[in-house]
Amino acid sequence: MIDSLATQLSLFDAPNAATSLTVRHSLRARRLAVRVYPGGRAEVVVPPRTSGRVVREFVLRHREWIETRRARAQRERPPAAAFPPPMIELAAFAERWELRIVPGPGRTRLVQIAASPEGPHTLEARGHGATTGLPRLLQAWVRARAAAQLAPWLETLAREAGFSYGRMTVRRQRTRWGSCSTRGTISLNACLAFQRPAVVRYLLLHELAHTRHMNHSTRFWRLVAEHEPHWRELDRELATGWRHVPAWMLNDGT
Numbered sequence: 113m114i115d116s117l118a119t120q121l122s123l124f125d126a127p128n129a130a131t132s133l134t135v136r137h138s139l140r141a142r143r144l145a146v147r148v149y150p151g152g153r154a155e156v157v158v159p160p161r162t163s164g165r166v167v168r169e170f171v172l173r174h175r176e177w178i179e180t181r182r183a184r185a186q187r188e189r190p191p192a193a194a195f196p197p198p199m200i201e202l203a204a205f206a207e208r209w210e211l212r213i214v215p216g217p218g219r220t221r222l223v224q225i226a227a228s229p230e231g232p233h234t235l236e237a238r239g240h241g242a243t244t245g246l247p248r249l250l251q252a253w254v255r256a257r258a259a260a261q262l263a264p265w266l267e268t269l270a271r272e273a274g275f276s277y278g279r280m281t282v283r284r285q286r287t288r289w290g291s292c293s294t295r296g297t298i299s300l301n302a303c304l305a306f307q308r309p310a311v312v313r314y315l316l317l318h319e320l321a322h323t324r325h326m327n328h329s330t331r332f333w334r335l336v337a338e339h340e341p342h343w344r345e346l347d348r349e350l351a352t353g354w355r356h357v358p359a360w361m362l363n364d365g366t
């Protein structure tokens with residue numbers, strides 16, 4: 113039933129989820145309804161005892177509305193699962209990179225083409241079968257970008273706030289945003305690149321404060337507060353910061 117109805121409803125050529133129209137039968141629905149989700153997926157909710165013809169007419173009647181809403185949804189937020197992403201936004205560094213796939217000879221590689229400060233810059237994935245292995249390349253690229261930007265930032269903050277540390281590393285991690293070893297090595301998560309600058313600054317101060325207190329004692333938090341009075345809000349924001357990280361950044365595999 114669902115399949116046949118869905119086939120009838122292939123009014124929109126649907127090469128991917130973002131442009132498809134799904135039909136959901138609901139026992140609780142009172143009347144036909146259509147929703148467009150962030151990213152552009154559209155769903156028709158069908159109450160019990162509704163004929164395929166009625167559904168089809170309903171969709172045709174609302175087709176223009178669906179397309180308008182869908183276009184808006186896609187402009188506002190690309191689908192989370194979209195890969196390759198059309199744009200990579202490194203919020204921490206106020207950088208936007210437009211990703212362009214440029215098929216050509218040779219192994220897939222990334223080439224940065226920096227624009228004016230207002231950007232967006234261009235990141236080209238060039239090569240033979242340009243999207244193969246692209247997630248890994250992008251992950252490494254974000255990590256390198258984060259390392260290049262976070263190193264001087266951490267250095268400046270440490271100098272201004274009067275902290276000293278050993279060295280800094282940037283890794284792609286899934287569980288923590290940063291850490292500080294007893295030797296004073298500060299490890300930072302590459303995914304910080306997708307957080308707001310104020311949140312990143314807080315995390316850097318947090319790790320720097322660990323060079324004095326290797327715990328989360330009252331004295332530690334007092335020290336953090338001296339340099340960042342809004343640490344509580346920023347810490348809370350960082351805890352939910354994963355939602356700003358694109359899925360391709362966290363995935364393993366190809």
Ligand SMILES: [Zn+2]
Nearest residue numbers: 318322327328
């Ligand atoms: Zn800590």
